[in-house]
């Protein structure tokens with residue numbers, strides 16, 4: 001019975017999709033037996049697509065509602081399901097591993113024995129799955145970079161979806177948690193620390209409300225959110241999100257640890273995989289050939305040319321603006337880059353774009 005419930009969980013997690021869906025390999029079962037109790041796995045298997053109440057899940061299982069509600073609450077606290085109160089009713093949803101369950105495990109930034117064990121098991125599962133199926137190459141960009149819009153040259157078109165500050169202004173609440181990727185690395189090996197700020201992982205709206213309620217991340221004011229963004233830009237982190245105009249999170253990513261950026265940069269032409277729609281332009285009068293931009297570029301897209309001015313490889317440049325924020329001479333401005341598709345309005349639009357691109 002216990003083995004069967006985890007077998008069914010494998011099918012459930014396969015159906016939920018995401019970057020690391022369920023897969024019938026030993027590393028999957030090693031992981032889920034620590035993540036989920038058999039009762040939690042059974043509840044997870046009974047959760048319909050979308051959101052549902054405890055009563056709906058209980059009915060699907062033929063079980064007592066109070067008992068199922070208790071398990072769902074326990075799962076929400078553990079980051080195994082999503083939960084939100086709306087118009088007086090409590091709803092639950094079953095997320096995929098990524099984005100979802102994996103991130104929820106480490107965004108509190110705690111370092112318990114269970115955290116370390118989960119980090120080891122999650123890492124083993126990701127490695128085994130990557131080795132088995134390879135890194136996915138979607139037909140249309142699933143994620144995107146958001147540039148540093150204050151560095152865009154005057155006269156260039158900057159859409160609302162290009163502006164981090166516009167998102168901060170628009171969404172409520174906003175929460176900030178520990179970078180899941182850097183924290184996972186540190187749990188695996190204390191010495192694996194790139195020195196980048198960790199408390200910079202930002203969520204917006206409903207997702208933020210859930211994480212604040214469960215103590216996964218902390219609510220911040222708009223001023224605090226802008227300060228997190230400024231700190232990330234100074235450090236050389238890259239704003240990454242889903243390739244949609246409506247977004248519910250922003251990761252401030254390093255190239256050495258973060259899944260979104262690492263996956264994109266592993267492709268032969270990352271400049272086409274996650275591009276912000278901008279590229280750097282260099283002012284020969286102001287440039288002092290210090291090579292700070294070359295060192296800061298997370299995509300290895302820059303070299304100093306023969307005329308002592310940086311040269312950009314557009315196949316690699318993702319348009320992040322990290323070069324521009326670090327230039328001591330203000331010699332770099334970001335310019336519109338033609339040919340980068342406009343982000344679809346929302347997740348539904350992204351799904352349609354992915355479908356259309358494979359035809």
Ligand code: SF4
Pocket residue numbers: 282286287288289290291292293294310326327328329330331332
């Ligand atoms: S950081 Fe600025 S000054 Fe230094 S090489 Fe790059 S563009 Fe030139």
Ligand code: SF4
Pocket residue numbers: 279280296297298299300301302312316317318319320321322323324
């Ligand atoms: S050259 Fe490098 S740092 Fe500058 S925008 Fe492109 S990827 Fe970012």
